[in-house]
Amino acid sequence: MLDAADRKGTRAGAGAATIDITNRTSIDSPEFLGDHSAVTGWRQTVADYVALTKPKIISLLLVTTLGAMMIAGEGFPSVWIVLWTLIGGALASGGAGAVNHFIDRDIDTKMGRTKGRPVVTGRIAPWQALAFGIALEVASFALLAIGVNLLSAFLALAGYLFYVVIYTLWLKRVTPQNIVIGGAAGAFPPLVGWAAATGDLSAGAWVLFAIVFFWTPPHFWALALLIRGDYERANVPMLPVVRGVAETRKQIMIYTVIMIATTLLPLATGTSGPLYLVLALGLGGWFLYDAILLLREQTQRAARRLYLYSLLYLALLFLAMVIDHAFVV
Incomplete structure (x- = not known):
C-alpha cells in the first residue's frame, strides 16, 4: 500500500502528465496549420491569376497561331520564332482576358457561369486584374517586337485592343451583333502567326x-x-x-x-x-x-x-x- 506522501506524489505526477498532454499543439490549431494555410493561399492566388487569363481560350487561339506559322512559308520557322510567338500570343490573349474580368465584374455577378470568378468573389481586387492585364500586353509587345518582329507585335496589340475596346467596352452591351463584329478579335492570332513566320501578310493570311x-x-x-x-x-x-x-x-x-x-x-x-x-x-x-x-x-x-x-x-x-x-x- 502507498502511504499518504506517496499518494500525494502520484496525484501530482498524474496532474503534470495531464498538463503536458493538454499543452501539446493540436493538428487543428493555427500553429500547426499556419504554414499549410500559407501554401494553400499561395496556390489559390496563382490559380486565380491564371484564371484571369482564360487559359482555355488561349489554347485554341494558339492552335490557330501555330497552324498559320506552319503553312505560311515553304519551310517551317525556327523553333525559337515559334516559341516566342506562342508565348507572346498567350500573353496578349491572357492580358485581354484579365481586362475583361475587370470590365465585366458587374455583370459577372449575375451569371452562373461567371459568378465564381476571382474578381467577382473578391479574391483579386479589380485594380489588380486591370494592372495584370495591361502588364501582360506590355510584356507581349516587348517580347514579340524584340524576339520576332514589329508586325507581329502590332497585330497582337490590335487583337488585344479590339477585344477590350471594340467588343467588351462597346459592342457587348449594346447590340446582338456584338459577337459578329467583336469576334474579329479572335481572328487576329492567325495573322500574328503568319506575320511572325514571313514578316508580311499575304492573301493566305x-x-x-x-x-x-x-x-x-x-x-x-x-x-x-x-x-x-x-x-x-x-x-x-x-x-x-x-x-x-x-x-x-x-x-x-x-x-x-x-x-x-x-x-x-x-x-x-x-x-x-x-x-x-x-x-x-x-x-x-x-x-x-x-x-x-x-x-x-x-x-x-x-x-x-x-x-x-x-x-x-x-x-x-x-x-x-x-x-x-x-x-x-
Missing part, C-alpha cells in the same frame, strides 16, 4: 482571318443558347435574348454555310491543296450536320453538341492545313 471570323458566330451562339438565362439576368443583348431561340438557330445555319464556303478559299490562294480539300469538306460536313440537327431538334442537347464540336472543328481544320502543307512540301 487574310483567308485564315476570315475562316476564324465566320466560325465565331455559330460557335458562340451555340454557347449562348445554352446559357441564355445568364445573359437575360445580366441584361446582355446576345442574339438568343433579343431575337429569340428560333432566329438564333437560323443564323447559326446561315453562318455555318458561309464558314464552310470560306474554308475552301485556301485552295484559291494556293495555301492548301487537294488533301486539305477532302479533310475540310469532311469536317465541314459534320459541322453542317450538327447545325441542321440543331435547327430541327431545337434542344439543349443539340446546342451542346454543336458547341463542343465547333471547338474540335477549328483545331482539326488548322491541323488539316498543316498536314496538307507538309505532304505537299
